[in-house]
Amino acid sequence: MRLVECAKSYIKSSVSNGSLCIDLTCGNGQDTLFLSKLVKKEGKVYAFDIQQQAVQFTRNLLREHKYISQVEIFQQCHSSFTEHLPQELKYKISAVMVNLGYLPKGNHLITTNPRTTCAALVKAYEWLSVNGVISVITYQGHEGGIEENTAVKNLISQYHWDCKTEFGNKKQDSPILYMIRKK
Ligand SMILES: C[S@@+](CC[C@H](N)C(=O)[O-])C[C@H]1O[C@@H](n2cnc3c(N)ncnc32)[C@H](O)[C@@H]1O
Numbered sequence: 001m002r003l004v005e006c007a008k009s010y011i012k013s014s015v016s017n018g019s020l021c022i023d024l025t026c027g028n029g030q031d032t033l034f035l036s037k038l039v040k041k042e043g044k045v046y047a048f049d050i051q052q053q054a055v056q057f058t059r060n061l062l063r064e065h066k067y068i069s070q071v072e073i074f075q076q077c078h079s080s081f082t083e084h085l086p087q088e089l090k091y092k093i094s095a096v097m098v099n100l101g102y103l104p105k106g107n108h109l110i111t112t113n114p115r116t117t118c119a120a121l122v123k124a125y126e127w128l129s130v131n132g133v134i135s136v137i138t139y140q141g142h143e144g145g146i147e148e149n150t151a152v153k154n155l156i157s158q159y160h161w162d163c164k165t166e167f168g169n170k171k172q173d174s175p176i177l178y179m180i181r182k183k
Contacts, residue, residue, distance in 0.1 A: 003168045003177040004099070007135035008034055010164075010179045011095045014133045018042035019094035022085075022127075024078040024120050025049060025112060028105060029058030031097045036067040047073045048081055053106050079119035082127070094132050096124040100148060101139040111142055114151035121155060128182040136180070140173040149176060156180065 001009070011034075015021060021035040026047035035045045049055055055075045062068040074084050078098075082090075098121070100112040124134055138149040156163045161180045168175040 003137055003175055006166050007177050011135055015095045020092055021045045021094055022096045023047040024098045026058040027054050027103050029061035032058050033061055033065055036070050041070055045071045046085055048076055048078045050077050054103050077116055079116040082123050090127050092129055093127045096134040098136040114148045118151050118155050132182045134180040136178040138176050
């Protein structure tokens with residue numbers, strides 16, 4: 001199974017009709033669309049990306065599929081997500097998806113970075129409900145990707161998060177999926 005599919009199947013275990021979810025890197029909008037289909041009209045998906053192009057791609061995709069009403073999209077760094085969401089959502093988030101790296105159809109020089117990624121992950125874990133989950137996919141092939149993966153791995157071990165790991169292939173620079181569950 002591809003890592004993206006594996007992440008989705010893990011996320012599905014904690015998300016249902018009415019859930020609240022966050023996509024911390026909405027990019028082309030595929031993960032936001034996936035989440036919005038799971039939460040249905042009663043739930044909400046909050047999507048973040050620093051690039052206007054990504055926000056536009058996501059908005060267009062969600063409109064096209066008629067899921068836009070249950071999604072809020074922010075052109076903001078994910079490390080600041082707590083400043084943009086209602087504080088009463090703290091401890092109520094069922095799932096957070098984080099697909100790191102660059103926007104496939106965009107500028108490949110604009111990538112996520114260890115500092116804001118780790119800051120966002122610590123806050124995301126805090127905002128999860130008990131049994132809530134985070135999926136993080138790291139890509140090591142781009143500039144800074146190895147450092148970012150190391151930072152994510154170290155963060156998970158520093159906080160002793162319950163985490164399962166999957167590798168995309170057997171190569172040294174394989175993408176890696178981290179599946180974290182809040183106890
Ligand atoms: C691999 S893409 C995400 C793919 C997306 N989840 C999808 O389903 O199409 C990574 C995205 O992270 C975004 N990004 C980079 N730094 C960011 C930051 N600090 N905060 C939020 N998004 C960021 C990029 O602009 C890019 O669109």
